[in-house]
Amino acid sequence: MWEYTDKVREHFLNPRNVGEVENPDGVAEVGSIACGDALKLTFALDENQRIKDIKFKTFGCASAIASSSALTEMVKGMTLEEAQKVTNQDIAAYLGGLPQEKMHCSVMGKEALEKAIENCLGVTETSADETAGHIICECFGVTDQDIERAIQENRLSTVEEITNYTKAGGGCGSCREAIRGIIDKIQFEMTPQTAAKAKLSNIQKIKMIEETLEREIRPSLKLDGGDIELIDVDGNRVMVATRGTCATCKAADITLKHFVEKRLRDLVSPDLVVEEVTQ
Amino acid sequence: MKVVYLDNNATTQVAPEVLEAILPYFHDFYGNPSSMHAFGGQIGAHIRTAREQVASLLGAHPDEIIFTSCGTESDNAAIRSALYADPEKRHIVTSRVEHPAVRALCAQLSGQGYRITELAVDKDGRLDMEQYEQSLTPDTVLASLMWANNETGVIFPVEKAAAIAREKGILFHTDAVQAAGKIPIDMGKNTIDMLSISGHKLHAPKGIAALYVRKGTKFSPVMVGGHQERGRRGGTENTPSIIGLGKACELARQNLSQENTQVKKLRDRLETALLNAIPKSRINGDTEHRLPNTTNISFEFVEGEGILLMLDLYGICASSGSACTSGSLQPSHVLRAMGVPFTMAHGSIRFSLSIYNTDEDVDMVIEKLPPIIERLRSMSPYWTGDK
Numbered sequence: 001m002w003e004y005t006d007k008v009r010e011h012f013l014n015p016r017n018v019g020e021v022e023n024p025d026g027v028a029e030v031g032s033i034a035c036g037d038a039l040k041l042t043f044a045l046d047e048n049q050r051i052k053d054i055k056f057k058t059f060g061c062a063s064a065i066a067s068s069s070a071l072t073e074m075v076k077g078m079t080l081e082e083a084q085k086v087t088n089q090d091i092a093a094y095l096g097g098l099p100q101e102k103m104h105c106s107v108m109g110k111e112a113l114e115k116a117i118e119n120c121l122g123v124t125e126t127s128a129d130e131t132a133g134h135i136i137c138e139c140f141g142v143t144d145q146d147i148e149r150a151i152q153e154n155r156l157s158t159v160e161e162i163t164n165y166t167k168a169g170g171g172c173g174s175c176r177e178a179i180r181g182i183i184d185k186i187q188f189e190m191t192p193q194t195a196a197k198a199k200l201s202n203i204q205k206i207k208m209i210e211e212t213l214e215r216e217i218r219p220s221l222k223l224d225g226g227d228i229e230l231i232d233v234d235g236n237r238v239m240v241a242t243r244g245t246c247a248t249c250k251a252a253d254i255t256l257k258h259f260v261e262k263r264l265r266d267l268v269s270p271d272l273v274v275e276e277v278t279q
Numbered sequence: 280m281k282v283v284y285l286d287n288n289a290t291t292q293v294a295p296e297v298l299e300a301i302l303p304y305f306h307d308f309y310g311n312p313s314s315m316h317a318f319g320g321q322i323g324a325h326i327r328t329a330r331e332q333v334a335s336l337l338g339a340h341p342d343e344i345i346f347t348s349c350g351t352e353s354d355n356a357a358i359r360s361a362l363y364a365d366p367e368k369r370h371i372v373t374s375r376v377e378h379p380a381v382r383a384l385c386a387q388l389s390g391q392g393y394r395i396t397e398l399a400v401d402k403d404g405r406l407d408m409e410q411y412e413q414s415l416t417p418d419t420v421l422a423s424l425m426w427a428n429n430e431t432g433v434i435f436p437v438e439k440a441a442a443i444a445r446e447k448g449i450l451f452h453t454d455a456v457q458a459a460g461k462i463p464i465d466m467g468k469n470t471i472d473m474l475s476i477s478g479h480k481l482h483a484p485k486g487i488a489a490l491y492v493r494k495g496t497k498f499s500p501v502m503v504g505g506h507q508e509r510g511r512r513g514g515t516e517n518t519p520s521i522i523g524l525g526k527a528c529e530l531a532r533q534n535l536s537q538e539n540t541q542v543k544k545l546r547d548r549l550e551t552a553l554l555n556a557i558p559k560s561r562i563n564g565d566t567e568h569r570l571p572n573t574t575n576i577s578f579e580f581v582e583g584e585g586i587l588l589m590l591d592l593y594g595i596c597a598s599s600g601s602a603c604t605s606g607s608l609q610p611s612h613v614l615r616a617m618g619v620p621f622t623m624a625h626g627s628i629r630f631s632l633s634i635y636n637t638d639e640d641v642d643m644v645i646e647k648l649p650p651i652i653e654r655l656r657s658m659s660p661y662w663t664g665d666k
Contacts, residue, residue, distance in 0.1 A: 002584075012588065018658050033661055034621045036582065036602040036610070040660035057660035059625075061584035061601070065658060140608070163608070170608030 004062060005096035011066035016073050019055040026120030030112045035140050035167065037064045037105065041071075041112040045120070050079050056112075063095075063102040070094045071109040080117050086110065087153055088165075103165045107150065136178050139171025144182060151186045157216045159183070160223070187266070200269060206233045208268045213240075216263050221246060221255070228260065236271045238264060241278075252276075283640045286596040287480075288429050288457055288573060288631035293523070294482035300526040301484070304519035312516055313505070322518055329525025333489050336528040337474070338465035345490045345498075345508045346521050350456040351380035353475030353490040354423075356501045356512070357452040358384055360492075361421040361473070362393075363499040364450070368420035374398045374406065374435075375616035378454055380475075381423055382612070394418075403565040404433035404617050412443050421450045426458035426474075430600055430613040430629055431564030432573025434462065438469040445470040450496070456480055456488075460531035461538050461570050472496045478520065482633070483527035487520035534634050542632050543571035545641050549630060550574045552645040557652050563600075563619055563627060572632045575600070577623035580662045581655040586628055589651040595644055600627040622661065 004012075024042035031038035037060030046052035054076055056068040071091050075083040088106040092098045098106055133145030150156055150165045159179050163169040169176045200208065213230055221227055226246030231239040240260070246252045253276075261274040284292065310319030312326060330341040337344075347353045358371070358381065373385055375397045382397075389395045396414045398406055406424070415422065422444045427434045441451040452473040455464060460481035466474070473496065478487040492498050492511070504513020554560055559579040578586070583599025590597060600611030602625060609615070610624035619627070630644070656662040 009588075012585070013592075015658065029660065033580075033625070036608065036621075036625055038660055057658055059580065059659040059661055060582050062588050064582075065585065167608055 002063070002099050002102065004066075004099070007070075007094075007096040008063055008066040008098065011069040011095065012062040015056075015065055015069040017055045017069065017076075018057065020057060021053050021055045026116035028112045028115035028119055030115060031060070031108055032141070033059060036060065037108060039064070039068055039108055039112045041068075041116045043075075043116060043120075045080075048079075050077055051075050051083060060105065060108075061102070063098050064105040064108065066095055067091050067098070067105040067109040068112075071113060075113065080120065083113060084117055086113060089154065100161070100164045103154070104167050107165055136182070137166075137168035137171065137175045139175075140167040142166050142168035147179060147182050148186055151183060152190075155215055157183060157187070158220060158223075161219070202233075205269065209233060209238055209264060209272075212264055212267045213260075216267065217260055220259070226252075226255075231277050236269070236273055238272050238274045239277045240274060242276060280594040283593070283595045283643050285630040285632055285636065285640065285644065286598055287633040288432075288629065289598055290479045290485065291482045291633055292635060293484055294527060294530055296530060297483055297523045297526045301519045301523045304522055308518070312518070313507070322516075326516055326518065326521055329521045332525035332529045333476075336459065336464070336532045337476070337491055338467045339491055340494060342509075343466070343491050343494055345492060345511050346516065346524070347488045347490055347502075347512060348486055348517070349488045350378070350454065350475055350477035350480075352501075353477070353488050354378070354380040354452075354454055355384055356490055357473040357475060357492075358388075358421060358423060359501050360497075360499045361450045361452065362388070364497040365420050368418050370394045370396070370416055370418040370420060372396045372398065372411070372414050372419055372422040372424075374400065374424055376400055376404060376428055376430075376433075376613045377423070377425055378429060378456070381425070381454055385423075398424075400433075400616050402618050404428060404431050404563070404613070405565050405568070406435055406440075408436065408439065408443075411440060415444065415447050415449055419447070419449050421452060423452040423454070426453045426455040426464075427462070427570050428564070428613060429457045430598075430611055431575045431617075432457070432570035432631075433564040434458070434568040434570065436568075437471065441469055441471040457570060457573075460528070460535070461572055463535060466491060466493070478524040478527060481527050481531045483524040484520050487517055487524045489524065537634050538571050542634055542636070545636055545638065546572055546574055546630070546632050549632075549641045549644060550576065552641075553648060556645065556649040560652075561623065563614060563617065563623075573629065574631075575627055575629045577619065578626040578628070578652045579622050580659045581626045581652060583626055583628060585655050586626070586648075586651060589654070590644075590647065593643065593647050595647065598629040598631075600629065601625045 021042040021044045025045045026043045029040045040057045043051050043054035054072045056072055058065050058068040074094055088110040091106040091109050133143035136142055136144050146166055147168055154165055156162055159169055159176050162179050169179050225244050227243035229241045231241050242252050256274050264272045308322055310322050312322040330344050333344050334341040371393055385395045398411055424435050424437055424440055426437050437453045444451040450472045453471055454475045456477040459476040472493045474491040476489050479485040498511055500511050502513050507516055561577055563575040563577055583601030587599050600614045602608050602610045614624040
């Protein structure tokens with residue numbers, strides 16, 4: 001059973017703004033019944049070009065309905081510029097968080113909002129389609145652009161995360177290699193800018209190392225039942241302790257050098273050296 | 280809040296008589312049957328009784344029963360043993376609607392040089408027996424087909440399938456986890472070589488199951504250790520649970536006729552009332568060859584998870600084949616194999632009853648479910664009214 005927050009349950013059981021706005025200024029339909037969730041969003045603007053009325057119809061699980069309901073509450077009263085800045089993370093946060101596997105529900109909400117705004121602004125379907133990229137995941141019709149965006153906006157680093165956020169790779173699984181390739185490409189592209197900020201203060205450096213471990217490294221290790229903990233940072237020496245299966249794994253040294261150290265060098269500073277402390 | 284438990288294909292309550300039978304084995308009879316002293320040694324006789332009770336439900340000889348820890352272990356032990364017995368042959372026949380205990384193992388074996396034929400089913404979940412027969416080749420080492428499907432309750436003609444396999448000298452295994460205790464099984468009247476059952480599906484505790492291995496069938500243990508189970512499954516006997524499984528099988532044998540009268544009557548009443556009250560709903564699976572306790576109904580244009588969460592508010596427990604509840608992003612492999620359209624598959628709900636269900640339970644669902652479906656449909660962009 002999913003662990004939904006009270007807010008998700010509340011929005012699912014008492015959804016706000018269900019239905020369709022008559023004579024809408026913006027309309028969007030995203031998802032499909034084959035994919036298991038779909039959302040139709042309609043809104044109308046007031047004289048000040050703010051969203052006056054917004055309604056949804058959603059086919060999908062509890063978190064899809066709750067995300068739709070939350071989205072409509074959040075953007076009511078906003079200008080289109082303000083509404084465009086709402087991210088899927090904002091929707092999830094409004095609901096007190098969503099299970100990782102259900103993050104795609106918030107992404108669907110964001111996508112519908114974006115398309116409805118485009119529709120309102122007169123961006124035609126065809127011109128939008130020309131820039132929509134090409135399909136990577138055939139099962140769920142997810143494009144490379146969708147994936148790239150999910151990576152950048154949500155700082156994703158594993159194929160599993162991509163599946164949770166976009167559904168890509170969650171069907172037959174034959175596109176998982178391609179997804180891995182996109183992750184590597186984006187991370188490579190993002191690396192120079194990060195590494196350019198090489199002149200870090202010690203506190204900045206420690207903070208970045210901590211963040212990188214948390215975001216990029218620990219989730220991957222945990223998949224194999226392992227874990228890692230930051231013990232100390234002394235100059236460029238990063239001292240860590242391994243936990244779980246890593247602590248007893250013969251390949252742990254290789255993991256430390258080839259994965260942990262490489263990631264930290266790529267994302268924080270090229271001079272870092274990872275050392276394991278035994279306690 | 281009273282729990283209305285209609286998810287008995289997932290697991291069942293332990294029968295009060297079973298619980299009562301088990302308890303002394305935690306304090307009065309906790310000895311190890313392998314011990315030399317009488318305190319431990321006496322347990323052996325009690326386990327023997329339990330083995331007879333299990334054998335009796337299946338129409339088998341007690342020596343043909345091996346106690347295991349779960350249905351998955353029984354399935355794994357049967358399949359691996361068959362492969363071990365005849366390592367030259369590299370082909371396995373199974374179906375697309377098997378339980379993961381068989382399906383995932385076969386998927387793993389296909390990566391290890393085995394060729395797997397997954398037989399298709401028709402829109403009602405039935406096998407094509409001609410296709411089955413044609414799939415058996417001189418290289419086939421084993422056919423493994425479930426007796427009854429956990430999601431739809433559809434019953435496969437496994438006895439016929441076993442006879443065909445026997446003619447060709449191919450071992451036959453069946454996962455009878457859902458069938459045992461619900462429909463008659465008589466191993467004296469068929470040629471099935473191995474059969475898996477699980478305790479917690481028939482009112483015994485979780486963590487106990489059995490594998491039937493026909494006398495004369497070569498068996499190689501997966502769990503290697505002590506001499507327990509006559510060397511066919513090492514590990515100290517789980518005495519309380521074995522006693523529980525024995526008692527549960529005895530009760531199941533006594534209650535078998537009620538499954539086809541009392542339970543079936545409740546199921547049919549529930550099914551008919553829901554189909555009548557809710558437009559655009561339909562049953563998934565062959566209604567002619569089906570377990571008496573199971574119904575799998577699809578409600579078009581709504582999603583199963585929402586239905587379950589709303590039923591949960593009234594204490595009603597059921598299951599769904601929707602993607603959102605499976606955690607896999609795709610609807611159930613059983614419904615997909617049957618070609619159930621997506622509009623239907625996502626909104627499928629399984630109700631599975633037991634002898635402990637009452638008319639009040641069924642009335643509760645008949646009262647609560649139609650407005651839930653109506654409510655979710657009013658939110659669905661695909662719903663255009665019951666035209």
